[in-house]
Amino acid sequence: MTKENIVELHDVTKIYRQGTIDVPALNGVDLCIPKGGFAAVSGPSGSGKTTLFNMIGGLDRPTSGSVVIQGQDLSSLSQSALAKLRLFKVGFVFQAYNLVPVLTAYENAELVLAMQGMPPAERKKRVTKILTEVGLKDMMHRRPYEMSGGQQQRVAVARAVVAHPTIVLADEPTANLDSKTGGALLDMMHSLNEHHGTTFLLATHDPMVMERAPRVIHMVDGAIATDQTKD
Template sequence: MSAVTCQGLVKRFQQGDQTIYGLDHVDLSVAEGGFLCLSGPSGSGKTTLLNAIGGLDKPDQGSITIAGCCIDALSKGQLADMRLSNIGFVFQAYNLIPVLSARENVEFVMQVQGLSASERRQAADDILREVGLQGLEDRRPAQLSGGQQQRVAVARAIVSKPALVLADEPTANLDSHTAEQLMNLFVELNVKHKVTFIIATHDTRVMEYAKRLIRMVDGKIVEDEIR
């Protein structure tokens, strides 16, 4: 079964008189447990595709199915539920909630999911230990380094064991050592927990980890390499 299926996705942006295609009839199917990298120059449509798959942005045309559920006609609230149940996000800029501690940031998604306080605490501490942040649970984002913040963001994305993790340039603000640690963590989660990863990246080091590499140009998939 496919984790993600996209059919004929079109997304247009208007720039003055000019119509730009963010996505130009994109067809894509990602198998469960896949580890896919989207590459391509800036403006090629990587982030637009991730946002469409994540239900953050609606395509002008085409259809998206996540874990067997078509999301095209879902309302804003239903899309929020779908993201909550199925998808973990890792953004380029760490995007943590600054007034919450590392543990509280990780617990946040589980809180929205309705888990009990003890379950949340246990799961958050486990995942923070797994990403190497044991002892830093009570620190706020401003008291963590960039790499540590990104690991908190990853912990938050995977703590509730989503079927799919969407990561947009997750290593862009990390030094090479931290980037390597993060990618090893992704691979481990992919292998251990069968989490499907779709990663948009410019970083060739990241692409080396991919089982499947898709190259996009001007909103079109121009290359689809399975390794």
């Protein structure tokens, strides 16, 4: 195990039980993501991208194999230790239902910090800074229904990165966005990767995301078919 890897998967298998049928979702996945990496995970629907993210983010446990985050084997962690890891180390961006509808952009972004127990003054500094960085300085006090899809996705990304997580797992972050809005969101993630050193993994069907990612991991039938790093 190398120290520089934020994520290591060793021979990870995930089988979902559906009644009496076993559905293999991951099939012996080996993967290393270095600190500060930025990778797109592509592959047809059902190839295991979301399952892979659920394993890395500690939302679910593998059937066999090991997931190591910053040197910590997740199988050795209790449920509450896993919850703590998710709260402090992982930022999640989901495709839909990203934001708490009754909370403003500011409150949505602040939520994680409040759960972490960060003092209010520090929270205010952090949230204001990140929302300004993602271009939402004037929309901080709007609720999700008062914002466009792209603006809501920006809030979701801001919320995922505001606590300075070790890794951000973004599942189809540009789906449902037009190419201009998706491009702007991607600019923002690349910039956070460069300036904050945040590690990003993006599951995607979007050719633009794959084109711009320095590394593209292609999944087929629960396994990594190709793993290409561009130079």
